[in-house]
Amino acid sequence: MQxxxxxxxxxxxxxxxxxxxxxxxxxxxxxxxxxxxDDGANAWPxxxxxxxxxxxxxWNMPQMTGIDLLRHVRADAKLKDTPFLLITAEAKRxxxxxxxxxxxxxxxVKPFTAATLNAKIxxxxxxxxxxxxxxxx
Amino acid sequence: MENISVAQVESLLKSIKxxxxxxxxxxxxxxxxxxxxxxxxxxxxxxxxxxxxLESFGNDTIILKHTKHDLPDASERLKYVIExxxxxxxxxLEAAESVLGKLETLExxxxxxxxxxxxxxxxxxxxxxxVAQSFxxxxxxxxxxxxxxxxxxxxxxxxLIVKAGVDLDNVAGLEATDEQRxxxxxxxxxxxxxxxxxxxxxxxxxxxxxxxxxLGL
Numbered sequence: 001m002q003x004x005x006x007x008x009x010x011x012x013x014x015x016x017x018x019x020x021x022x023x024x025x026x027x028x029x030x031x032x033x034x035x036x037x038d039d040g041a042n043a044w045p046x047x048x049x050x051x052x053x054x055x056x057x058x059w060n061m062p063q064m065t066g067i068d069l070l071r072h073v074r075a076d077a078k079l080k081d082t083p084f085l086l087i088t089a090e091a092k093r094x095x096x097x098x099x100x101x102x103x104x105x106x107x108x109v110k111p112f113t114a115a116t117l118n119a120k121i122x123x124x125x126x127x128x129x130x131x132x133x134x135x136x137x
Numbered sequence: 138m139e140n141i142s143v144a145q146v147e148s149l150l151k152s153i154k155x156x157x158x159x160x161x162x163x164x165x166x167x168x169x170x171x172x173x174x175x176x177x178x179x180x181x182x183x184x185x186x187x188x189x190x191l192e193s194f195g196n197d198t199i200i201l202k203h204t205k206h207d208l209p210d211a212s213e214r215l216k217y218v219i220e221x222x223x224x225x226x227x228x229x230l231e232a233a234e235s236v237l238g239k240l241e242t243l244e245x246x247x248x249x250x251x252x253x254x255x256x257x258x259x260x261x262x263x264x265x266x267x268v269a270q271s272f273x274x275x276x277x278x279x280x281x282x283x284x285x286x287x288x289x290x291x292x293x294x295x296x297l298i299v300k301a302g303v304d305l306d307n308v309a310g311l312e313a314t315d316e317q318r319x320x321x322x323x324x325x326x327x328x329x330x331x332x333x334x335x336x337x338x339x340x341x342x343x344x345x346x347x348x349x350x351x352l353g354l
Contacts, residue, residue: 015274017226024267089275111271114264
C-alpha cells in the first residue's frame, strides 16, 4: 500500500530530544513535512487549523496530556478521523485500554525501535485505507 | 478528672425522693460540669504535647538545614541532570543526523555492492544510536517526578516550620561552617552544578591552568 509521504505530520512531545528522534525516524521512512509542539495545549490550536493528516503524540505532558489531546481531536466533527499515534512511556494496561477507548490508532511504548514505528505507521494507514473503502462502498 | 462522690449521688437520690427537682437538676448540672472540665483538661494536655513536639521540631537543626539548603539543592541537582543529558543527547543526535546525511550522499555515488552493504549496516547502526537517545526523555520523566516530590516535601516542611514559630532566615548555624565545607571538599563533592556550589569553582581548564600557573606549576 502506498502511503502519501507528503502528508503534514504534527509531532507532540515535551522533550525536544524525543521530538527530534521521532522526526528523524519519520524522515528515514520518507516523510518530509513536520511541525512540532511541546505540549497538548499548544498542539490543539495547531490541529484545529485542519492542517495535519497525522498526529504523533506523547502522553505525559505538563499542561495537556496526549490522551486529552486525542479526546479533543475525536470530539471535533471535522478532525475526528485524523490518524493519531501515541508514543509514550506510559505502559499500564489500563492506560492502553483507555487510549483504545478514546480512539487511538496506534500505541508505541518507549523505548521503541525504528522498525516498530515503521510497522505501526503501515498498519495505521492500511486501516485508514480500509475505512475509506468501507465508507465509499 | 475529679471523681463523682458518694455524697453527690446520695444527695441527688434524696432530692429526687423528696421531689425536689430543682435541687436534683442543679446536682446533675454540677456533675456534667465536672465531666466537661476534665475533657477540656485532656484537650489542653494534648495541645501542650503537640506544641512541645512542634517546638522540638523547630529546634531540630538537621531538619531545618535539610529544608533550607539540602532539599532546594537536591532539586537543582536533579534539574542539572535533566539538562546535561539533554545537551549530550542533542550533540549525539546532531552528529548522527550529519553522518546519516553523508551516508545518503555516498550511497548515490557508490556502485560497489559490498560497499553499499556496509553503508546500509552503518545506516542502521546510526539509527540505533539516534533512537537510543530516547533514554533522555525516559530518565527525564522519572527525574521530573522526583523534583516534584522534593519540591512538595520542601513546601510542607516549610509550612510546618512556620507553624513551629521558627523564622528560617534568622536561625543561626544553618550555613555550613568553613570547617564543615572543607571536610566535605576533602571527601569530594562531585560536579558543581548548583548556583551556590559554583561559587569559588573554576569554570574551565584555562582557569585551572591560570591558577596553577600563578603558583609556578
